[in-house]
Amino acid sequence: MGRMRRGVGLLVVGALGLAGCTADPTPREAPRPVPTKSPSVPPGPAGVGDPYFPTAGNSGYDVDRYTLKVRYDPATDKLAGTATVRATATADLPLFHLDLAGLTVRRVTVDGRPARHAREGAELVVTPAASVRSGAAFTVEVGYDGRPVALRNEAIGEGGWLHTADGAVALGQPESASTWFPVNDHPSDKAAYDFEITVPKGLVAVANGVPEGQRPAPGGWTTWRWSEAAPMASYLSTVVIGRYRTSTAEHKGRPVFSAVATTLPRGAADESIARTVEVADYLESVFGPYPFGAYGGVVVDDPRIRYALETQSRPVYSAGFFRSGENTGVVAHELAHQWFGDSVSLARWEDIWLNEGLATYAEWLWAEHQGRGTAQAAFEQRYATSSDRIWQVPPGRPGVANLFGESVYQRGGMTVHALRVAVGDEAFFRLLKTWAAEKRDGNATTAEFVATAERVAGRQLDDLFAAWLDGTERPPPPTRR
Numbered sequence: 001m002g003r004m005r006r007g008v009g010l011l012v013v014g015a016l017g018l019a020g021c022t023a024d025p026t027p028r029e030a031p032r033p034v035p036t037k038s039p040s041v042p043p044g045p046a047g048v049g050d051p052y053f054p055t056a057g058n059s060g061y062d063v064d065r066y067t068l069k070v071r072y073d074p075a076t077d078k079l080a081g082t083a084t085v086r087a088t089a090t091a092d093l094p095l096f097h098l099d100l101a102g103l104t105v106r107r108v109t110v111d112g113r114p115a116r117h118a119r120e121g122a123e124l125v126v127t128p129a130a131s132v133r134s135g136a137a138f139t140v141e142v143g144y145d146g147r148p149v150a151l152r153n154e155a156i157g158e159g160g161w162l163h164t165a166d167g168a169v170a171l172g173q174p175e176s177a178s179t180w181f182p183v184n185d186h187p188s189d190k191a192a193y194d195f196e197i198t199v200p201k202g203l204v205a206v207a208n209g210v211p212e213g214q215r216p217a218p219g220g221w222t223t224w225r226w227s228e229a230a231p232m233a234s235y236l237s238t239v240v241i242g243r244y245r246t247s248t249a250e251h252k253g254r255p256v257f258s259a260v261a262t263t264l265p266r267g268a269a270d271e272s273i274a275r276t277v278e279v280a281d282y283l284e285s286v287f288g289p290y291p292f293g294a295y296g297g298v299v300v301d302d303p304r305i306r307y308a309l310e311t312q313s314r315p316v317y318s319a320g321f322f323r324s325g326e327n328t329g330v331v332a333h334e335l336a337h338q339w340f341g342d343s344v345s346l347a348r349w350e351d352i353w354l355n356e357g358l359a360t361y362a363e364w365l366w367a368e369h370q371g372r373g374t375a376q377a378a379f380e381q382r383y384a385t386s387s388d389r390i391w392q393v394p395p396g397r398p399g400v401a402n403l404f405g406e407s408v409y410q411r412g413g414m415t416v417h418a419l420r421v422a423v424g425d426e427a428f429f430r431l432l433k434t435w436a437a438e439k440r441d442g443n444a445t446t447a448e449f450v451a452t453a454e455r456v457a458g459r460q461l462d463d464l465f466a467a468w469l470d471g472t473e474r475p476p477p478p479t480r481r
Contacts (some may be wrong), residue, residue: 001306001356001404002333046097046123048186051398052349053174055184058097058123061087064137065191066116068181071221072241073199073206077163079103080145083181087140093132099162099185100124110140122151124182140396142182144268151401153181164302166241167203169302171300171309171316174349187345188443190231191325192246197239198223204244204259208237208312210294211248228312230292231441233345238311240298243269253279261301261319269322272295272331279331282369283339283362288433290342291440295333310337310359328370330362336362339436347443353395353405353469354449357412358432364413379417381479382410394431396446396469415468422464422479423457431456 008287013126024089048057063085070081085098101122103282108117110128124142146163152173159172160179170180177183197205201220209228217223228237244259247270258273276297284290296314297469299322308317315334321327340362341355364378393399393407395415402408435444435452446469454461467475 001310001337002330002359013065020154023323033415036124037109038417047122048188049189050348050350052185052403053186056099056175056349057189058099058184059092059256060093061089061132061138061184063087063191065193066181066183067194069196069198070180072168073200074163074167074203074241075200077147077168078145079148079161079180081143083140083142083144083179083183085140085142085182087138087184089132089134089136089138091134093126093134094129095362096132098124098126098140098142098182099175100142100149100182101151101178102145102149103180105142105182106143106145108140108142111138113147115140118310122178137226139466140182144182148179151175158304162302162304164242164324165302165479167199167303168239169241169300169305169316170237170239171311172306172332173235173309175235175238180239183234187233187235187349188347190233190345190441190443192230193226193232193237195226195239196223197226197241199241202243204239204243204246204297206240206244206257206314208232208257208314209292211255228292230312232312232342236310236312238298238309238314238316240300240316242300244298247274249277251295252290254290254292255296255316257294257296258298260299261294263301264299264319266322267322268326269299269317272326272328273299273317273318275328276331278326278336279366280338282366283332283335286429286432287336288436291338291436297334308334310334310341310355312342313338329367332366333359333363336391343441344383344436344439345443349400350397351401351444351446352398353408353412353415354444354446356404356409357395357416360409361416364417374415375420377435379414380477383413386410386414386474391474392472394470396465411468415465418464418468418475418478419453419461421480423453423459424480427457 034473046058047055050056063088067084108115113129116127150158150160152158160176161170178185195207198217199205201222205224207226209226212225212227214222214224230365243262246259247264249256260269276295292313294313298316301319305318321330330384340358364375368374390407390411393402395408396411398408450465
């Protein structure tokens, strides 16, 4: 993410390099081995046992595919949907949970048979007519409607479905999906997605993956269809509805679909997003094959969205990133997440630096590729000017309050550079490609990254990671051996 502070992973506008999402500068930048669910979590109930968000997600099953058919009327802010969830039980399930915040559930079936359902806060508790046996494939269908509302969390603030002046945006990290469809809302349970989004004629509805066209719907509406075949973490799903100018193309046999809010003048935003495939091609030379079946980007113009987020195959950017001119740095950050964060996803939120540190470092590599200083110079500048706060918050265990803080982004990026210096360029760049290939479409932990780095480098790296990831004092700058 990227916030508008430079350098954050959500990129937030204005941050110095945010994670996953990036904050916008005006403001600046929300595989398979699937990790085993925590044995402390009984089958069926809420929560996968994530240390930072214990009630996030649900246990007892793995989702294979979501098919989402929704209809949204911006004039009334009403959403009506049918979600079909195809899953496999990993335990006997006399009941199970789905995450769903707000909205009214009208009906639930399991394998075509009516099922009892109840609400417990942001949980939908489903009791099928017959218990689902461990190892069995099963299908849940949920009909629901209502006015979606965003969620607030202590990590980033508001995320989820936001009603905008001409439509809506569903976006956020670490959670957003449960505000508009029933879901197993934790990155450890990735799935394929199909979207059918029906909106009033004249509006655009963008989602993840390959565009599968649009068709007229009764009453002067239009249905837009999208499909993401690669496994996707739920927080990476998005829908953007409104008035957008769109561009379509093809690159390396993959569709390219981008959209920019029509409230923005033609210029820097369009020009920056138009360079998406150029940036992706460069990153492909560093990280290995681009992992998804489509490219693109969406620029939204809403003052509440002050970050960029690496929504899979089609990042969403705050307009604030482009107020001062073309900005391909944030594009590089969010596209780097397509490898690190999207294809290789977190097994637990504590390891967010794996997303944000690598994406921040990709910004430095892209700047060097463009002749705008070296990665070494970027490291030296941040090392010299970083606040004491960065060194007091270890990026390897930042805590929920600092999940998207500057330490995760900037110290995370410095950790990556320290690793490069320690192992040398040949081993370092081989590591990046090895990590992306071996963990593609799956989930991973910091321990697995360290083990892979040591295997590729052929040496122990415990002291390096202890100092840069887990220490609470500024380590000495790395020197080449």
